[in-house]
Each structure stands twice: as structure tokens, then as C-alpha cells.
Amino acid sequence: MIPVTLTTHSRLSSLDFDDIPFGKVFSDHMFYAEYNNGTWQKMEIKPLQKLEIHPSNLAWHYGQSIFEGMKATKHIDGSPMLMRPEMHAQRMNASAERMCMPTFPEEMFVEAVSQLVSIESAWIPPAKGSALYLRPIMFAADEFIGVRPSEKYIYIIMALPVGPYYSTPLRLKAEETYIRAADGGTGEAKTAGNYAGSLYPWQKAKDEGYDQIMWLDAKEKKYIQEAGTMNIFCVINDVVITPKTSGSILKGITRDSILKILSAEGYQVEEREITIDDLIAASNDGSLTEIFGSGTAAVVIHVKEVGYQDTTLTLDPDTFKIAPFVKNYIDSLRDGSMEDKFGWTTKLTQSTAV
């Protein structure tokens, strides 16, 4: 068991479960650990608090900072639950290795998340599609100016209640000038710099009236990779296609779940390279029926338009079948209303400590 210090000033009563602004409301506690002298230490669950950090903190200068995004939800019987936490533990460690940071024991990650969620279970909004969003982050903590891997690191898991994520269908810009990731780069790691580098092209796309970017490969600028901060799927001739991951695409856990669910449900799925020209051709001959993005926060978001050079490809999200089916499937696994034949979900006990 991880030592726990509980808050004496819970903020829970000030939360309006019907109106939770995304990303701004934090639960009462956080998990905290430090890495020093080659070991993880000072592990604790304690009241969420500010950190005192020296201006030379290595992470701020040279970017050794990684994170995860996952959800705890409420089962229809009221128990808190997690879905595939070990996948997030593994991806966090894959990101850590790429960024030359220490890994964190997988079972300790799952224990920390489980204990934190049990303590914060009253913060999990009950409505379907809503969740307690969990944000693990690890960053370099050496006080040092100079490019080298840090020797000290801080690991935190914070929790944010979030309402159901309603998103209107997206307009994507297939981006030919800027790239998110290149072969041999850090695109497969969930590291801060990848997101920083995407902001400027995203802002430009927004100025042009788009919602998000459809990222193309760095070399030939023709293979589709991701949609904003989501993986991307399209349906052509009833085959569900998603770009195969080969180093520059984030290995989305929702992507993996969607592939497994659709295969089990008898859909034909393919992980393969697909170009923007293939999409346009399929749109022109009527075989392209859906494009959607996938990610933990929204599960699935429909795409209604893709702009590329002087072509605009349009879709009618009202006719989409697979995207809403799979979103409902995952939301139903997450609230226990669908039988979990994959063994992905774990019910936790509700801590009565607070």
C-alpha cells in the first residue's frame, strides 16, 4: 500500500457535476514520487499541491517530460473502474525509454492509479461518457544548466473530473508544410515537445477555418498519420483502415481497443499505409463512408471535411455507422453495461477514507 495523507479541506462539494469545464477542475489528491540515486522513492498519495521548483529545472530547458492520459469511470453499480491501465503503464515506460528517463514499475503504476481512484471515487461523474481523467506526468528535476539526461525525476498522477465529451464533427486540414513526427524522431513517445511543435501549425489551420490537422508523413507528405492528437480511421468499401504504426505515430490505446472490438464483431480491419490521394479517390468514387479520430478523451470524433491543396473532401457524419457503434461500445464497457469479453476492465473498491 502506498502511504496516504488525506486532505482536511475537500473541494468536492463545490463541484457541479452537470457543468465541469474540461481540464480545469482537479480532485483533492495526487500521487507523488521522486527518482533519485537510481531508485523511486517518497511515494505518497497526498493533497494536490503546488511544487517548489528551481528555475534551472532541466525539464523546462531541454524537454525531458512525458505524460499519459487515461480514464477512471463509474460502473452502473457505483463502483469505480479502470480500463486497460497496464497499457498506459507500458506506454509511459516506452516514452520514458525514448526520452532517456527511468521507467516506473508497471505494477506500481497500476497500484498508484487504483489507490488514487479508490480515494477519489466520489469525484467520478456518474453520467455515461463522463470520467475521472487521470494525468500521469514524469519530468526531469535536476537543477542544472546543460544538455544531459537528468539524474532526478518527479512523477505525479493527478485526477480531473470531466463530463461527456461532445464534439461537433471536425474539419481537418491535411498539412503539407509542417509535420508532427519523422521516422527516427519522438513521435511515438508521449512527450511534451511533440505537442509544443504542433501548436503553430494548428493555430494556422484554425486561422484558415479548420478544427484540427490531418498529419501527413514527414518524408513524402502523402501518407496520413494522425488527426490532431488522435489516431485516425477511415472506412472504405466497408473495410476499416487505420495507418499502421511504424515509429512516428502514437500507439493509441483507444486505437488498439477499436481494432480489437471491430475484429471481434466481424468487421474487416486493416492497419496499413494509406495516402491522402487514396482518400480523395475513395471519396470521389463513393467508397469512402467514414473518417473518425480516436483517443482516450473523446473516444471517437467524426470528421466531416478534409481540406488538401485545392480539394475539399466532404462526409456526412449523420450516415456514419461504425464510429458511433464503437464509441457506444467503449462507453458501455466503461460503465459496465456491456459484457467485457476482453477482460479489459477492473472494478475497484470505493475507499471510504474521505
Ligand SMILES: Cc1ncc(COP(=O)(O)O)c(C=O)c1O
Ligand atoms: C498524438 C496523439 N495521438 C493519438 C492519441 C490517442 O491515444 P489514446 O487512444 O491512447 O488516448 C493521443 C492521445 O493520447 C495523442 O496525443
